[in-house]
Amino acid sequence: MTETTATFRPPRNQWWDVWDQFKTHKGALVGLTIFVIIIAGILIGPWLWDMAPTYVDLRARNKGFSMAHPLGTDQLGRDILARMMAGGKVSLSVGLTAMGLAIFLGTTIGVLAGYFRRLEGPLMRMTDLFLALPLLPLLLLMVTLFREPLSKSFGPEGGIFLLIVTAIGATSWMQTARIVRGEVLALKEREFVLAARSIGTPAHRMVLRHILPNVMSPIMVSATLGIASAIITESALSFLGLGFPPDFPTWGRLLFDAVDQIQLYPMRVVLPGVAISLTVLSVNYIGDGLRDALDPRIRGR
Amino acid sequence: MPRKTVQKQKTGGLMRDRAQPVLEVTNLKTIFRTRGGEVHAVNSVSFDLKPGELLGVVGESGSGKSVTMMSLIGLLPSPPAEVREGRVMFDGLDLLKCTPAQLRAVRGPGVGFIFQDPMTSLNPVFTVGYQLREPLIKHMGMTKAQAQVRAKELLDLVGIPDAAQRLRDYPHQFSGGMRQRVMIAIALACDPKVLIADEPTTALDVTIQAQILELVKDLRQKLGMAIVWITHDLGVIAGIADRVMVMYGGQIAEQGPVKEVFARPRHPYTRALLQTVPSVRGERADKLNVIEGQPPILRAAPTACPFRDRCTTRFETCDRANPARSPVGPGHDAACFWDFDASAPRTDALIKEAAHG
Amino acid sequence: ERGSDGDVKILYAQAVSTMNAYLSSGTKDIEVGSLVLEPLAGFNEKGEVIPRLVTEIPSVENGGISEDMKSITWHIKPGMKWSDGTPFTANDPVFTANYCMDPAGGCAQLARYEGIEKVEALDDLTVKITFKEPKPNPFMAFVGATSPILQAAQFANCTGANASTCTEENFKPIGTGPFRVTEFRTNDTVMLEANPNYRDPAKPAFATALVKGGGDATAAARAVMETGEFDYAWNTQISPELQAELAAAGKGQFVNAFGTLVERIEMNMTDPSPDLPEGERSTAKHPHPILSDLRVRKALSMAIDRQILVDIGYGEAGRPTCNLVPAPEMFASPNTDCLTQDVEGAKALLDEAGWTDSDGDGIRDKDGKKLRLVYQTSVNAIRQDFQSIIKQWWNDIGVEVELKTVDPSVFFGGDAGSPDTIQKFYADVEMYANNFDGTDPEPYLAQYTCEKAPNPDNQWQGENINRFCDPAYDEKVKELGATGDMTERSTLAKRMNEMLTKDSYVVVPLVDRGRLSAHSNSLGGVILNTWDSELWNASDWYRIK
Amino acid sequence: MFQFTLRRLLIAIPTLLIISLVIFLLLEAAPGDPLGDVPLTVPPEVKAKMRTALGLDAAWYVRYFLWLKQMFWVEPMHLVDTLFGTHLAEGMQRVISFQSRQPVMDIIAERIPQTLMVVGSAYLVGVLIAVPIGILSAYRQYSWFDNLGTFISMVGFSVPTFFTGVVLIILFAVKLKWFPSVYDTTLKVTDWASFTAQLRQMVMPVTVLALYNAAQISRFMRSSMLDNLGQDYVRTARAKGLTEKVVVLVHVLRNSLIPVVTVIALGVPQIFGGAIITEQVFKVNGLGQQLILSIHANDLPMVMSLTFIFATLIVLFNLIADLLYGILDPRIRYD
Amino acid sequence: MADGTRAPLLEVEGLKMYFPITAGVFRKKVGDVKAVDDVSFTIYEGETLGLVGESGCGKSTCGRAILRLYEPTAGRVVLGGEDVLAAPASELRAMRPRMQMVFQDPQASLNPRMTVASIIGEPLDEHTTLSRAQKLARIYELMDKVGLNRDFANRYPHEFSGGQRQRIGIARALALNPKFIVCDEPIAALDVSIQAQVVNLLEELQDSLGLTYLFISHDLSMVRHIADRVAVMYLGRIVELASRDVLYDAPRHPYTQALLSAVPEPDPNAETARQRIILKGDVPSPANPPKGCNFCTRCPKVMPVCRELEPAFTEVAPGHFLACHLIQEAAVGAANSGANPGR
């Protein structure tokens, strides 16, 4: 038998292993680098380039690239660089949180539906219901009911942020729920779940410890796609008056506003478009890497 | 590799002395490229197979039995697998050098393969009949109707009752034993010269296993093909094989006629293996013998004996060189520096070479 | 010659949902309907009433209008025919009036028939309308595209509750206009052909017409100006730069004309604070804590440079204005004092009103309260630009501004349950555009009386959304209602306009918005008319060869 | 299987009733008023009268039951009438749109052709290009083709259709003048010329939508193929001496298509839902555009009926997806 | 062994586990898969009862039903005086530490995303309030006990060989000091040389900790090695139960005889000489077992009575239980007409 006196390490935080594996995934590293650059640009950028994104300068309308305005100005003379940075902050935080919420809801509902037989029928019918609900009236209703109470308790921006995030999250979890449910149904029959049951693990810990970690990979895919749609949906929401105050830039809105003028000022369309695509791509690759890294079977190889 | 005649045996009764081997493998090396580096799964394996012969292959899990056989007809996924060197002569054709089309022509009519796991080796969405007809239509040039007739015959042959009906069923509608028989039928479809059976009965229980063993004996008599039978179960080998090949750590540890090897094992691994198995008959030991330790991790081609860490008769030469196979009896060779008859290191050319090199 | 010029294609960014103006209040429906259905009289591009199916315009002089202003008599041109060949008689207008005034019908143009006691046919060619009270402006019923004449025979079974079940009739009405419908696809396309019985045998020049709906203003303009797929695009309100860009393609041209549509900022005279209990918010109970002060309102107006707004948002299709009633000429006040921006003056005014920046954060305050306003409007690219610019100007004079946008269907929807309607006005200032129908501003100015303020008791349905309340103004409204003399009416109206704008700054007009439409270079005869349907003279359109 | 279908269909009835009630209540509660379009100049009393005429003053449950009756009793009878020339529904009120005062079902029927034509063929094209791309990128995983595929589908997914649509219009309608920018719904295909005209006007909207659909489906296809390429039965197929083409396109594809086909089936209701933005950009005026118009106009009967039909399709296609799974995968049998 | 000195630890009486087969629109129950059908036996403290039989005959189901991982249809299971099947959920959870299970497939029964330490530690998390350090100490202790290097604590299951994985499963089962362990084919998935390691380990642990095993396997030679008494199952029922030596030396049920004869010997000479009883046909479906004796469809010695009457499970010799008409006829003789109607 093996030596028991050999030196040994105490259990090490498994996130180190994850990171070690993650580092070996080239795409993921590139993705992470780009993502970090984007985040840094958004967070640190405004310190270096401290022009207010909402500052209207009517003498400098529709300017091209210049020293004063590296990315030019828009039709009201607002600095596009500053707007891109401010917009990124909003878009990314909305995208990430809304995606987080959608994933949370979808996963919860999917897991409950998959794990508890009795809940499956009602929950899946509810999923159908949400898929069928007309989005626009639902969103408008949400604004009507919650805009004021929320902005009262969290300030106008915080309140609207919450509202947007909930609105997007609450209307985009269905796909995830469906996928997760399918996976859970299969996982439930696996023997290690039975093994945990023989130990007396109660249902909630069973789900947290044994089911959830094993449905990470489809969740990760949904998450990647979720960010993209959340960023786009946010811009759609502002056309319902549900978005942030109208002078508040977001990537989605910058893109939409510029589309009409695409012939005159193509760069104004390209910039936010590229920003969104880059974010989505980098998140996608990070997701790929993370999925591999989180799977100890792949990690060990 | 020494080409010695194998003693004639009663079983099968189709031994052909001095016959040309149908399959001749020389110095086969297969590696896997993985993130953690290369895995040398098969190292310089050489063996041959004569027409009508049943070669048993035993060895611990992971010793490279399946990989060796799959390398022969290029069935390993590549990447990560890579056949580094070696020569596989079949019917005058080097299977490692021929074109994919030539290789495809060999698979099926030349070499039939029964895979380890009958549960997953059949395509779940096609009927058994379809899967049986496929090679018939492709290789035997049959029409669909002809193939259907032949498929029914094949199922009858492997002893599935009500064959005509069952052709329309899907694999999941068969029990494990029946699926394994279907796999055998597929492998036999084109009357292969060589049949490679990779642990065809491991997943089955004894009564079903007994049925299949009977079937194979039967078929061999009827069709006269050469068979490679991979298994862990020494009992099975004892029952059906003419010759046995013991693999360890990607190499052949010992090879020889079944009775010879079982009676006078010349490799410590074979010896240990034979001792671990309890029996349903005879004396019952108080404690089972075990082979202590772990099989080697094949990160590189071994430069020393791969079994040395678990060997009871290890001595310094074992750490220095990897023993080559050398004859220890008629048609019997082993890769070990220890002489069990003398209970001392060998004294012949093999050890001298190693001691110098 | 009729039908010689082939096909004309018209693009409406909003799709047409019915041809019957009485069942829809959408401009697009009314205008496209006007190709088929005609009123007795219409307006020309100058806002003058012109005869269509009648011999002349009634007046007191020619006896068409009674001395007491309680009745008006129309004389139908002899020989008028419906498109199915039957004669047009006085019966038809009478039927039309009854059709709309039927309480179960849900007539969308009921306002045009307000105050009518009865409509009768004196003979086959004479119609007389009697009013309950004297009507200084009797050109409501049967005048303009909003009150066209339906054929009694066709709609006989479509009165009252049946109005909405007559799909075939509503989509393919028989009319007297230059065209008749051949195929109608709801909210999509209307296909028309020349009316064989049109009164002028040489018109219309086009044999067929197609009206397509959908898309947005930019796309519509593009289809005429750049790709040339369409001959005419309705309401192509796009940014001036884009206008220039599209015009450069050389396929068509923009036409514009000014009417009474004014983009304005409305000041809330009551307190919209969410801290107030529901039911008291934005009601007369609580005057606005900041905007109740005239000096603040005036300062806010002074900080705005209207010309810049026009340049950015409308270009040729707009002009700065200080008036609520910018047209017609006789009702437009000469007031221009707001046209020059005066930032310093605005600051001084705020100082004077006691709003000073005591803590140096750039925002004025008074008694510990910040000068902070919520500024709402509907979702619309130009409005959002305006919001941003005006916010900047107001920031410059030390006012903090929070912007808010609302979906137009909610904002203008008037749903008492929603907090975001213009009527509820749960904001400090709001911006939108409004106009009045026809040429008479009386009903429009009459909206600003005290009792018309929306409040919980009238389910927030009033039109005086500023909650402006001045007894002197209410007096003037009464006076105007009783005045028949045109010059007197004009001075009164100008005065009232000034009371709302330059005297009180309750309404802060910004831009007099014209109509902007586009037509291809090969389409001739287009004259844009803001007083009536844009397609008012489609019978005169022709192909330039 | 039949039993299963029947059971699911039976369950679908209460489900749909509940869904319809929820939708109705949602539309009731949502802000907006069918009279929102009425000019601000119209006095409130007049508006009140118009409201009564629309039946809006009745309590919500009365209107809900009225709608139920019209939808499930009158409309089917009307359908029977038009099909067989009977007069069952004579004199009964059908579901009428507030906006156009036309029976809602007639409008929907009028619009289905163009929606199916454009959105449907876009879906078809999307699937047709997604499947081979998915197969190839899985078969050559991590090759340049696979990486390019990933890149394009990710970009395709993250760039909204309002952007791609306008870009196409500028390029192909404005600059090159190859295709019209406005879709003509009245075009009837009678001869070769009108057929090419129909094709030409479909090219751009179909491209935009197909790109978007393909981006998603190809991802599913790829991962499904990857799952199956490593299976043991693939090795068996190769061991039989089958060509790579047969191995991949028959054995692996058939297995990989099972999950993908169900995903595709689940996407079909979206076709009937229309592609709101694309229809708008190209003025296709299909069901999606009608829905958005009706929502903006607060045309409750229209929105209600459209969403309900949509819900029915979703429930139905959920069932179809499950059934397809059972049919394609012999291992799954519904008792 | 069934000597009276040992107290029974586990008593199983009339255990039935039917899986319902439902059909129809309203999912009406139309039948049962009789995976375990009326099984009774006793296990004494410190002994090992082997349970053998072919695949699908209900061995695993039986083991799982005893531990109440399934809710059995009927029967009584008493473990150390406590009724397992009647206990409410909370009590059952409290009972879990006393009865544990080692699973058939060591790969499948370990969560691939948990480290060895957390897998072994899971029962400790659930049932004890040890501190982190204490827990770690206990985990190491267990790893030592089953012969796993402490260094492996951070590894994941896939990084181990089958035998090592099974050791992890055993360590997990031992974590709470159980009295009784169901070993559900713990060696079936392992390679011969490793099988011996695991079996030795189980034996060692039994000696040092006084464990009681229900050892499920279809490997008859291993069962012979480890079990004290052996029960043979066929299609949901126990057909023969006797002490090991009796069963292997003189099997009396035709199925047991066939089973034993089918086991191959690793001795070429003996192998060629051996007489096998080759059974014909496949095992019938447990959803639709044949009438009469379950084995009648494949039995080489089938008699007409077998197709009609179900044989009773009776004690034909001290400690030797059997369900077969052949023997019972001989043993009970003329009394058969009196004995059978009772059943």
Ligand SMILES: Nc1ncnc2c1ncn2[C@@H]1O[C@H](COP(=O)(O)OP(=O)(O)OP(=O)(O)O)[C@@H](O)[C@H]1O
């Ligand atoms: N795809 C692969 N990637 C990496 N290594 C592999 C792969 N397939 C097999 N190996 C390695 O090759 C070696 C030989 O494996 P092989 O499957 O031939 O063993 P075996 O003797 O057939 O064992 P078993 O009895 O378990 O079937 C093992 O060490 C295994 O880990």
Ligand SMILES: Nc1ncnc2c1ncn2[C@@H]1O[C@H](COP(=O)(O)OP(=O)(O)OP(=O)(O)O)[C@@H](O)[C@H]1O
């Ligand atoms: N959850 C279940 N639902 C329905 N039938 C089941 C279920 N679990 C097991 N069965 C059936 O019960 C019978 C007994 O199964 P069990 O797993 O106990 O067999 P076993 O003797 O352990 O076989 P093996 O040796 O292959 O593990 C089988 O026919 C199986 O199909």
Ligand SMILES: [Mg+2]
């Ligand atoms: Mg193998």
Ligand SMILES: [Mg+2]
């Ligand atoms: Mg089992």
Ligand code: NI
């Ligand atoms: Ni909107």
